Each structure stands twice: as C-alpha cells, then as structure tokens.
Amino acid sequence: MGAHDKLVMGEKLHSHRIGDGTGTTGNGIDLSGIKCSISPWTYFKGAIAHCMVWGGLQLGALSPVVTLATYQLLGPRCAVLFLAFAILSVLAPSRHSPAFCRFYLGSAACVGGSTVWVPDKILQLLQGRGYLVCFHPHGILPLGFSFNGALRVKAEAPEQFLPASFNFPKDCNGVQAPVLWRVPFFAPALRMWDACTPATKGNMKKLLAAKAAFGIIPGGSEDVAIHEHGKENVYINSRYGFIKYALQHGYSLILAYTFGENDQFYSLSCLRPLNLWLVKRFGFVLPIFWGKTFFPLLPRGGGLNTIYGRVIHLPTIHDPTFEDLVKWHALYVEELKSMFDEYKVKFGFGDRAGLVVSPGGAMRCGDEVFGVAEGALRSFIESSRWFAALIPRGLSGVEMSSLPTVSLTLAAAMDFGRVVHGDVVVIQAGAGGTGCAALAALRRCGALPMATAKKQCFLRVRCGVQNVSSTRSGQTFLLDFFENLPPRCLGASFMVNSLTHDDFIPRGLSILAPGGRAVELGKLRVWSVQAVNRFREDILYATMLLGRCH
Structure with missing residues (x-):
C-alpha cells in the first residue's frame, strides 16, 4: 500500500x-x-x-x-x-x-x-x-x-x-x-x-x-x-x-x-470553448492575453x-x-x-484585521480595519479599499477577523435563496462559522431554521434553534425533519448543504418543496447541476465557492 x-x-x-x-x-x-x-x-x-x-x-x-x-x-x-x-x-x-x-x-x-x-x-x-x-x-x-x-x-x-x-x-x-x-x-x-x-x-x-x-x-x-x-x-x-x-x-x-x-x-x-476544442483536436491553444498596460507581454507582478x-x-x-x-x-x-x-x-487571500499605516481613499492612518487581503498572515500588506471596512466600535480586531469569508459566503447564499418570513430553511453543519451566521440571519428575517450539527446542545442553548438533528446519520436527519415539519408545509424552501457522506445530498434534495432552492458549499464528491436536474427538475441548485457561483 x-x-x-x-x-x-x-x-x-x-x-x-x-x-x-x-x-x-x-x-x-x-x-x-x-x-x-x-x-x-x-x-x-x-x-x-x-x-x-x-x-x-x-x-x-x-x-x-x-x-x-x-x-x-x-x-x-x-x-x-x-x-x-x-x-x-x-x-x-x-x-x-x-x-x-x-x-x-x-x-x-x-x-x-x-x-x-x-x-x-x-x-x-x-x-x-x-x-x-x-x-x-x-x-x-x-x-x-x-x-x-x-x-x-x-x-x-x-x-x-x-x-x-x-x-x-x-x-x-x-x-x-x-x-x-x-x-x-x-x-x-x-x-x-x-x-x-x-x-x-x-x-x-x-x-x-x-x-x-x-x-x-x-x-x-x-x-x-x-x-x-x-x-x-x-x-x-x-x-x-x-x-x-x-x-x-x-x-x-x-x-x-x-x-x-x-x-x-x-x-x-469567452474563448474557452474554442481553446478547449483546439486542444482536443490539434493539441495546442491560442490564448489572447495581456499583462502590463504599457507593455502587454510583461506580467502584472x-x-x-x-x-x-x-x-x-x-x-x-x-x-x-x-x-x-x-x-x-x-x-x-x-x-x-x-x-x-x-x-x-x-x-493567497484570507481574513485579516489591523491598523492602517499608509492610508488611501477615505481612510486615515491609525484606523482599525478588517476585510480580505492577499497574504493575510504577513506583517504588512497592501489592500484595495474595496476589500476593507472600519471595525465597529465595541468590537475587537480578533472578533472581526473571523467574519469576512463567513459573511461573504452567507451573503451569496442568502441572495440565491431569497428567504422570506415564514420559510423553512435547512442549514447543514449549523455549528460552523457560516452555519451560525446563517442561523442568526434567519432569526432576523423571521424564517424557521432547522439544522444539523454534532454539537446539538450548543445550537439549542446558545443559538436558540429548536429543531436540530445529527450530522452522522442521513436516515436520522430525514426522520427528524419530517417529524418537526409544520402542518400543511410541503418541505423546505431553502437548504445550505456541506455534507456529502451517507447520502446527505439526495436526502437533502428530497426534503425541498417544489420550487425550492439549494446551495452546495462542499468541494469533494458534490453533485453537478446536471445530476441534480436528473434527480429533481422542480428545484434550483447551485454549487458555490468564494468568488464563484454556478
């Protein structure tokens, strides 16, 4: 071996x-x-x-x-x-x-x-x-x-x-x-x-x-x-x-x-289909590319x-x-x-928080900021003002440095889900960073959250989620969901999934109501949009990575 x-x-x-x-x-x-x-x-x-x-x-x-x-x-x-x-x-x-x-x-x-x-x-x-x-x-x-x-x-x-x-x-x-x-x-x-x-x-x-x-x-x-x-x-x-x-x-x-x-x-x-065809047919590719504005052949650095x-x-x-x-x-x-x-x-890019030492735009030297930046663990970094925001009063940089990626992921998922008051929403792995943020957002908009987690007591006591099931067994998750489903409800309106073991993907898709939506945050053994359409044609599905949703 x-x-x-x-x-x-x-x-x-x-x-x-x-x-x-x-x-x-x-x-x-x-x-x-x-x-x-x-x-x-x-x-x-x-x-x-x-x-x-x-x-x-x-x-x-x-x-x-x-x-x-x-x-x-x-x-x-x-x-x-x-x-x-x-x-x-x-x-x-x-x-x-x-x-x-x-x-x-x-x-x-x-x-x-x-x-x-x-x-x-x-x-x-x-x-x-x-x-x-x-x-x-x-x-x-x-x-x-x-x-x-x-x-x-x-x-x-x-x-x-x-x-x-x-x-x-x-x-x-x-x-x-x-x-x-x-x-x-x-x-x-x-x-x-x-x-x-x-x-x-x-x-x-x-x-x-x-x-x-x-x-x-x-x-x-x-x-x-x-x-x-x-x-x-x-x-x-x-x-x-x-x-x-x-x-x-x-x-x-x-x-x-x-x-x-x-x-x-x-x-x-836009030339990707043509280039893939050229590679398959003739074994070469003809990309159109440019680097520096003043001399396109030079890399951007x-x-x-x-x-x-x-x-x-x-x-x-x-x-x-x-x-x-x-x-x-x-x-x-x-x-x-x-x-x-x-x-x-x-x-690459990561969450960070720190002090402005060389300001640009509306920020001033000494401002406390958080956001996403390249090489986030370095002592000094350069970042666009579009990737940084001021830390609110009363919060520390340690607290805020854990939020950018979680918040961006949640914002993209909620935008796709179009959650409204009264919707039943399933959050898989709800005890994680994105899961906890999603549960807090769902409470504010009046949705009914249902979650899975290993730390079920944590979600019930600290996050106030009543309907919590196991991440270990897909069958237990199905039984708990239908047991706690409100009367005359056809299923969940939206699901955020990151579990791929024990048939959690097909089981999660099966609990969605007609016209429901599902976002996949996982990266290994996930289903493609075509596979989901063959399984259920009456739902909308997207796989999402930070910076891309398709």
Whole structure:
C-alpha cells in the first residue's frame, strides 16, 4: 500500500527567493517578507530576458501571420528571409548554456520575485531520485514551473539560485508539450535551458526507467484554455496518464502549487470553448492575453510562491487496472485540494484585521480595519479599499477577523435563496462559522431554521434553534425533519448543504418543496447541476465557492 504525507503545521519551511538581484534564503514559517524590493535596473534586465524568451514564443506561434504581413508590407524577399530565419531557429543545433539559464532566471524580477517553499520532510525526499514533481497551475505562461524547478540547478553559479541545503539532483529534468520544440524562435531557448524534454511516451519511459527526478504540469494546454485572471482554475479531473506511469515504476508524487501564477496575465475567457476544442483536436491553444498596460507581454507582478506541500508514495503496479487509476487519481485530487486550502491564506487571500499605516481613499492612518487581503498572515500588506471596512466600535480586531469569508459566503447564499418570513430553511453543519451566521440571519428575517450539527446542545442553548438533528446519520436527519415539519408545509424552501457522506445530498434534495432552492458549499464528491436536474427538475441548485457561483 502507498501512503501520503501531510505537512504538520509548525514544521520548518525552507525558502529561497530569486528576482531581487541577490537571492534570499529563509527558514521557518514567518511569511512577512514574501514580496521583495526590486530596483529599476534589476526589473529592466529581467524584462529584457522575459521578452526575449516568451516574446520569441509569441513570435514563433504567429510566424505564418507575420510572414504574410511581411510579404504584403515589405515584399517577397523580406518574407522569404523571415521564413528562412524561422525555420533555421528550429533546425539549427544548440546546446545547454548555463549562462543563458542564469540570464533567464533574472526575469523573475518581472513577476515581483519568485520563491520556492519546501518543508523539512519533502526537502529530504527532493535530494534523492525516483520522484515526480507535479506543478499546478500552468497559467498563461508556465512561470512557476520555469522559475522554481529544474532550471535553478542548470544555471551558471547554481548556488545563487538554490542554496546547498536544497541539494536537488544535478540531472533533474522536466517535460513539456512536444509542439514547443517546433515553435520558431522559442525552440533554441528550450535547448539552451536543457531543463525540459518533449513529453512523448518514449521520453517519459526513459526518464522513469532511469529513476530520474523530473517535473511535469499535469494540466497542460487545458490549464491554459481555462485560465481566468484571479481564479485558481486547475484542469486535473481527466488526467490519468501520469498516474499510470508513476504506478508502473513505483514513483513518489510531490504536489507543488504556485500561488500568483494566474494573477500575472488577463485573458479572454469567452474563448474557452474554442481553446478547449483546439486542444482536443490539434493539441495546442491560442490564448489572447495581456499583462502590463504599457507593455502587454510583461506580467502584472505581485510575486510567485511555489509550495512543495504534499507527497504521495505510490506502490509499484506493473499493469494497473482502471480501478487502480481511479483510486490513486482520486487521492491525488483530494490531496491537491487539501494542500490548496491549507496554504491559500498564507499565499493567497484570507481574513485579516489591523491598523492602517499608509492610508488611501477615505481612510486615515491609525484606523482599525478588517476585510480580505492577499497574504493575510504577513506583517504588512497592501489592500484595495474595496476589500476593507472600519471595525465597529465595541468590537475587537480578533472578533472581526473571523467574519469576512463567513459573511461573504452567507451573503451569496442568502441572495440565491431569497428567504422570506415564514420559510423553512435547512442549514447543514449549523455549528460552523457560516452555519451560525446563517442561523442568526434567519432569526432576523423571521424564517424557521432547522439544522444539523454534532454539537446539538450548543445550537439549542446558545443559538436558540429548536429543531436540530445529527450530522452522522442521513436516515436520522430525514426522520427528524419530517417529524418537526409544520402542518400543511410541503418541505423546505431553502437548504445550505456541506455534507456529502451517507447520502446527505439526495436526502437533502428530497426534503425541498417544489420550487425550492439549494446551495452546495462542499468541494469533494458534490453533485453537478446536471445530476441534480436528473434527480429533481422542480428545484434550483447551485454549487458555490468564494468568488464563484454556478
């Protein structure tokens, strides 16, 4: 049997940052210095490196269009010359250049610095062989994969990009889409990096047979197709290939997530269906994206933080069945979500409260505020005034810092539920933060709340809820609900659900009155809208995450 390891909170995190012109190494879990100060000269050099590499990718992808435009504007000779130069860039031999790797890593200044975070347990594993680092998400450009992976080892003077304590294998590698090696003006960069291999079946088997340590981006081109700025979209549900190869060779999977990857560029999400079709039919994607206003190819910045947060040790199964693939793929997805939930507050958005030290808008220095902010555990943060509010008199920052996410979730759920006086409303897991807030809101609007909770006495005594059932048994919940249902009532008007075990989803949907509404707050094993429509066509259903409801 395989096993999976989780980082225990308080375990030391080793970190190393590039992009500030020096390189910074740190230990511990103090995240106050995630963002670095970058000089204009360092940023300028990084911008040149970024545009040379990724501008070459864009120029190469558009080379047919550029050839036609050159023919129309400058004549056939210039068009033939450009086309010959493009073909030569693909066919001409080039070899590994540590100096070029060093030059490219300087472009981390464009994103505001790039930091890799590794806990003790995983750091020891990274110094060996026979593991596969799975990077998420891809983003528009795989910046986290390139900055915080094998390229640090391949660069000139690697000790500046990776301290001795990390000690990654010198022959570590990565795999990328084979089509990239046929893109003019970008293929030479890949060969000079010598940190990537075309992701063909043969190359994968060679790396696995040699027990090499290498990285992949499981989401691939589909990740690019579903990219949305500011949203953490990951394409993983139908990816079984890397699981199969890892099982056949008994590899360990290291899950790595780059926070800030999807914030570097904007893209046209309306082209998602077209891009998904292109990937399925032709294996490539043509996103339309932009970063900085004054130069769209440059990323917007804000910093990248790649956390190597989970390990899954797979058994060796030479001929895995489909059931084996589904089992281990499900564990992988669950661990990926768990890792994201654990670190999203540290590196993404989270609840916070504090004092204004540099005011903007209507706020003043010294004002006590609460809200949602990026990197909420840092000592100093930058936040838009739209994500902050003044703390009311008589309340402390400790109390208010627990409310933003709960309140936003509740507001979105109640807006969908359209609860009015006299409605019967079911709140699953009512003793949680969102549950308690929902029960208080329901009392104010005159609705009749019915809840489930492990702490049933707490809800009855402290929250004043009379009808409380168990979260352990779905059958007990059904019996208690119908026993306490008011006379001549056809069922609940609204349900907020977060329980997925013991058939709580179908049982909860069955108690809704015709025209009832249900919001799903859970993330694992939830039902899709299509599945609910097949179960009951006379109700409205939505799954909700903070920042998205569909």
